[in-house]
Amino acid sequence: MEMPAMPQPTFYMFKCEQSSPPGMPKPSCVNEMTKDLFNHLAQKMMEKGLMGPVQPIRTSCLGRCQMGPVMLVEPGHHMYVQLSKEKIDRIVDEHILGGNPVQEFLIPEQFWGEP
Numbered sequence: 001m002e003m004p005a006m007p008q009p010t011f012y013m014f015k016c017e018q019s020s021p022p023g024m025p026k027p028s029c030v031n032e033m034t035k036d037l038f039n040h041l042a043q044k045m046m047e048k049g050l051m052g053p054v055q056p057i058r059t060s061c062l063g064r065c066q067m068g069p070v071m072l073v074e075p076g077h078h079m080y081v082q083l084s085k086e087k088i089d090r091i092v093d094e095h096i097l098g099g100n101p102v103q104e105f106l107i108p109e110q111f112w113g114e115p
């Protein structure tokens, strides 16, 4: 069977969608206050016509829960922390469309560093 050619996405955006069960002491990226961030991201991408060339992906814990909500943008290992809707808008505009990662929203180097 022949498959039609599909271009690779330019970016993958891995948004942590982990929520802790009630009573868990550890923070998690999804709670009542942050549960609609992924939908906001998807909506912003649709508005900008980016769906396809950019792929938003729901993922489980990325291991930086204390700094959540987090989102990893590939290529480049860019880990964004303490996300909000406003930060997502700027990440899409400046990083995805503009090609410049938003330095002030990235995880501090001591918590990330080289792979």
Ligand code: FES
Pocket: 016, 017, 018, 019, 027, 028, 029, 030, 060, 061, 062, 063, 064, 065, 066, 068, 069, 070
């Ligand atoms: S719950 Fe999101 S990084 Fe752990």
